[in-house]
Every structure is written in structure tokens, then in C-alpha cells.
Amino acid sequence: MRSAAVFLALLLCLQWTWAQGESGEVTGTDTETEGGNRQEEVQFEIQGVGAAHDQSSSQTNITPDIWAELKELRDMAIEQKVELRNSKSKIEKLEQENAATQARLTASESKNAVLEARMSSYEDVVKTLQTENKVLGATVTASNNKVEELRRDNTVLESRVNTSENLVAELRRENMVLETRMSSSENEVAELKRENADHPKVAFSAGLTDAGHVGPFNTEITLKFSKVFTNIGQAYSPTTGIFTAPVRGVYYFRYTVWGVSTSTWFGAHLYHNEKSMAFNEDYNAESSHVSVSNALVLQLEKGDVVYMTLHPGRTIKDDLHNRTIFSGFLLFAL
Known part of the structure; x- marks a missing residue:
């Protein structure tokens, strides 16, 4: 145990x-x-x-x-x-x-470690951004100053534009007045044109010749004043020596005849159509310068003719000094 x-x-x-x-x-x-x-x-x-x-x-x-x-x-x-x-x-x-x-x-x-690397990279980026931000800040400041300057300029320009607009408005009002006056003037011009169309401008003046003596002839001849000084309206024909009335109206006519031959008669007739309206002549007893002239106002119908003739056996003279001339013009139309 x-x-x-x-x-x-x-x-x-x-x-x-x-x-x-x-x-x-x-x-x-x-x-x-x-x-x-x-x-x-x-x-x-x-x-x-x-x-x-x-x-x-x-x-x-x-x-x-x-x-x-x-x-x-x-x-x-x-x-x-x-x-x-x-x-x-x-x-x-x-x-x-x-x-x-x-x-x-x-x-x-x-x-x-990765975060630290990223943080370092971020810090570099932040520094770069800060530098760029400073640059942008300076740029923005300059831009703001420029904007303020532009605003001031714009204010001045607006004031000028307002002044210009007021001036333009004033000019427009004046232009309207001028346009009204121009329209009135145009109406007056149109009226004058109508009046001128109804009352054409007619005037002529011509010398007889540069050849010296004309005549005497055995029969009465029409004098052809070939040296045309003025022929407004082309109513006078230097080829025929006849003036034809373009419109019905009152006309003024004047002529001068020059004679230098010794012991001769000189003179001329003024005819309206076939009617002698004036006859002037004179006797040159001595070898001197003698001339006769006359003027009258005639009422003519459109198409009436006025011309001058040389009486048979009469002698007249003209030269470079234009001593024998025939003139006429329209006083007013009827």
C-alpha cells in the first residue's frame, strides 16, 4: 500500500x-x-x-x-x-x-510614405499656385486699373456722345428747316421752270457783215445779219436774216444803219410779217460818217416774223467795228 x-x-x-x-x-x-x-x-x-x-x-x-x-x-x-x-x-x-x-x-x-510624398508634391503645387496667385493678383490689379481708366474714358465718351447727340438733334432740326426751305425752293424752281416753259428766254443781236458796202440793188432785198453775237432761244436765223417768234408775247426790236458814200441815200425797212413797221434813211452829202437808228416794241403771235430790208438804189456799210446791227428780245409772254 x-x-x-x-x-x-x-x-x-x-x-x-x-x-x-x-x-x-x-x-x-x-x-x-x-x-x-x-x-x-x-x-x-x-x-x-x-x-x-x-x-x-x-x-x-x-x-x-x-x-x-x-x-x-x-x-x-x-x-x-x-x-x-x-x-x-x-x-x-x-x-x-x-x-x-x-x-x-x-x-x-x-x-x-506615399502620403508624405503626396504632401510634398502638394506643397510644391501650393507654392506654385501661390506664385501664380501673386502674378494673377498683380494682373487683376492692373486690369482693375485699366477698367477704371476705361470707365473714365467711357464717361468722357458718353459726355461727348450726349453732346454729339444734342448737336445731331439740333442739326436734324436745322436740316428739317432746310428741307422745308429746299422743298419750297424746289417748288419755286418747278414753278419757274413751268413759267419758263411757258415763257421761254428769247434774245438775239447780230452785225451785218465785215465786207464793207452792201448795195445798191435794183430790187428790195432782205438783209442777212450774218455776224451773230447773241441768239438765245435760236429764234433768229443768220442764213435768212429772219426772226421767228417762238411764243405769243411782246418783243423789243432795235436797229442801226451806217452809210459813208458821198452824195448817196442809205437806209432800211423793218417788217412785221409783210408789213413795214419802220423806215429810216438819210442822204450823205459829204464824205462823212452818217448813221440812222430806230427801236420799237411789237406784239407778236407765235410764228410771226420780223426782218429788215434794203430799199432799191440804197447803199449801207458795215465793217469790223459792227456799225450796222439788228437786235431784239422777248419782254414778256402773253
């Missing part, structure tokens, strides 16, 4: 030692030290058991509670083994968590 108890005690001690080694908490020198201590304790316990066996040999009474104590020791060993296993699991879990945390820290450090 005692031998079994001693064996059981040794077995428990060995189991306790094995549990301590399996927990992994002690390694190397600590394990060896703890093993040595455990061996000494086992020897001590064996010696104690041996001493107790020897003593029990001499004694007759055995402690009845040894098995209860051994059971308590076994239960304690089992509990410590369970606690060691739980501690090992917790340690493994903590190691895993530590590894994961280390990996996260590594990833965080990588991300932090």
Missing part, C-alpha cells in the same frame, strides 16, 4: 514537470534549472516518502487522508495544465494579433 502511494507521488511529480515543459514558458537555461530543482524536489519527496515508509514501518497507524491529499494534488495539477493551455492559446492569439498589428503598421508606414 505504501509503495503504491510513493509511486503515485512520483508519477504526479513527473506529470507536473512534463506540463511545465509543454507550456513553453521556460526554455534553455531556465528549463534546465527548473528541471534540476524538480529532480531535487522529487528526490526530497522520495527520501521523505522513504523516511515516512521507514517510520511507518515502526508505527502501526497510517494517516487515512493521504489519498485525499493526492487527489487534491492531481486536481490542482489538472487545473494548472488547463490554465497553461489557455495561457498558451492566449499567447498564440496575442502573437497572431501582434503579427497582424505589425503588418498593419508596415502598411501604414508605406501609406504614410
